[in-house]
Amino acid sequence: MKITSYDDLEQAEMVLSFGKQKMSVSIFKIDGLLIDTGPAKMKAQLLPLFDQWDITKVILTHHHEDHTGLAYWLQENKKVPIYIHESGITDCEKRMKLPFYRKVFWGERKPFQPIALKDTITSVNHNWDIIHTPGHAHDHVALFNKEKGWMFGGDLYIQPTPKSLFAFESVPEIITSLKKILTYDFETYICSHAGVKINGRQAIENKLGYLEKVQLQVQSLHNQGMGPHAIRQKLFPKSHPMHYLSFFENSPRHFVNSILK
Numbered sequence: 600m601k602i603t604s605y606d607d608l609e610q611a612e613m614v615l616s617f618g619k620q621k622m623s624v625s626i627f628k629i630d631g632l633l634i635d636t637g638p639a640k641m642k643a644q645l646l647p648l649f650d651q652w653d654i655t656k657v658i659l660t661h662h663h664e665d666h667t668g669l670a671y672w673l674q675e676n677k678k679v680p681i682y683i684h685e686s687g688i689t690d691c692e693k694r695m696k697l698p699f700y701r702k703v704f705w706g707e708r709k710p711f712q713p714i715a716l717k718d719t720i721t722s723v724n725h726n727w728d729i730i731h732t733p734g735h736a737h738d739h740v741a742l743f744n745k746e747k748g749w750m751f752g753g754d755l756y757i758q759p760t761p762k763s764l765f766a767f768e769s770v771p772e773i774i775t776s777l778k779k780i781l782t783y784d785f786e787t788y789i790c791s792h793a794g795v796k797i798n799g800r801q802a803i804e805n806k807l808g809y810l811e812k813v814q815l816q817v818q819s820l821h822n823q824g825m826g827p828h829a830i831r832q833k834l835f836p837k838s839h840p841m842h843y844l845s846f847f848e849n850s851p852r853h854f855v856n857s858i859l860k
């Protein structure tokens with residue numbers, strides 16, 4: 600685990616591996632606010648940090664197990680309020696039915712009782728706008744700090760030019776959410792997997808441009824009479840180990856299908 604600071608922000612970055620697959624995920628602490636809790640798999644490394652950090656509130660960007668894995672522990676041991684978008688509450692209150700590979704990779708998340716986020720939240724010295732940004736997850740939120748011009752985007756970005764999607768994701772919804780955060784005045788974008796991006800606005804604009812371009816390509820091939828399978832073969836011919844590892848929960852077919860829905 601690597602701890603870095605940027606201004607008054609602290610980032611704990613964890614790299615997990617499963618066979619040859621590596622995935623990094625970060626949690627952030629700023630002004631008493633803990634943004635995401637990290638996966639249950641990192642419990643031994645994260646608990647000392649939770650004891651060391653002064654945490655007054657926890658905000659979860661969405662209910663996925665790599666972001667919420669230790670929320671139950673924080674709730675039981677730190678007695679701090681834990682917030683999530685209202686549509687994610689029932690997901691957190693029950694045991695998450697995870698596909699095997701996710702259980703092995705991130706560990707299982709125990710249930711906990713979060714509180715519904717409102718449109719804004721305050722930390723010791725700051726005000727934050729909470730922006731509902733579905734597409735990666737139905738309950739996904741981004742956090743905007745106006746004074747700093749910072750946007751915490753959770754899993755909205757991750758990578759600039761994805762060629763594959765999870766079954767629960769939607770390209771059109773991600774496009775709408777990227778446009779929505781671009782209406783806020785930010786330069787720095789902070790991603791749960793790619794970390795702090797100083798020229799983050801540009802990165803978000805580039806990703807939006809890429810997704811809109813692919814969306815148009817898919818739609819025009821479809822209008823020419825091509826089916827989803829043929830479109831996928833033409834635009835995304837390559838296979839990735841992740842497709843097999845996830846038993847195709849992650850696949851280019853979801854990318855195409857979410858556009859044609």
Ligand SMILES: [Zn+2]
Nearest residue numbers: 663735736754
């Ligand atoms: Zn996620």
